[in-house]
Amino acid sequence: MTRWAQRSVLVALVVSATTASAQIPQSELRSGYADLGRDTKAMQDDDTTNPGMLWALDGEALWKTKAGNAERSCADCHGDAKQTMKGVSARYPAFEGTLGRPINLDQRINLCRAQQQQARPFSYESKELLALSTYIGLQSRGEKLNPPSDPRMQPSLNAGKELFSRRVGQLNLSCAQCHDDNWGKKLAGNTVPQGHPNGYPLYRLEWQSLGSLQRRLRNCMIGMRAEPYEYGSTEYVDLEVYLTSRGRGLPVETPAVRP
């Protein structure tokens, strides 16, 4: 074997070793909050400086607003969100029997709108949908991510895990290469986070706005120069299912603040 051939075998071994990424052990889980600067932490910690609370206020008003042909508000069925919605966002995405697949919180809200309120569903990333999901998410703040152990969600979980480690885009990168293998290291001056879903919907300073987890996933895919999926697509929900199971036990921070 020539020296060149030996070297390429070695390179191949190294590459295969690094692509077989391992999931982060429970003891090493850390929220993106841990990597924030002092100012951004202070912004998130105080409800009068956290801009995400502006959406939560809108959501609180929407919760009580009657809508649709049914002339019903969320509160008419669910009562006081502070009690009835506690812990709810921590266990989403959840399996929806009538659709036969898992749905995320945004889709749950829109199902409620279509079926119970007989109203037009909100579009993804609309101010109304973000406001309601922020308000509902806020009720679970501090609760630990607790995805349902529903066997019917297993295919979605497997698909999400597969998507997470599948290389995509012109840069030929997978989610796992950054967020499993290289978290804690620097990428262009920023710390690579573990990529957990516990703060969403969150206020991103770069967006100068609040956005959903799917917007963040879309952002990452554009960064990898891959074609993003449609909002609400099965792929994104599968990824959400996997991310929630991957971050199991982290406290909900909705609405978090991130740079």
Place this chain on the structure above:
Amino acid sequence: MARALINVPAQAKRGEIITIKTLISHTMETGFRHTSVGATIPRDIITTFTCTYNGEEIFRADLFPAMAANPFITFTTIATGSGTLVFNWTGDNGFTATESSTITVE
């Protein structure tokens, strides 16, 4: 309607320096951006913020297109007496918002 969050201490000692924090929802559209077909997105910003303490103006700020969305303004003042602080934001397209907060000074 614009949402605002105000943080004023409920109680203070006379002569004490108190910190006031204000946050308001606003897009702060700069007027320098264009749509995908090249049309200018018109400027839509908050231009002035004022705070009065028992009717007397204690803080005023002019805002410009470089300010971030949902502007957060914090400042300090001396607690001179019990009463009301009134916060007022005005801006493009007839934007106005008013909030108030009470303080007890001993």
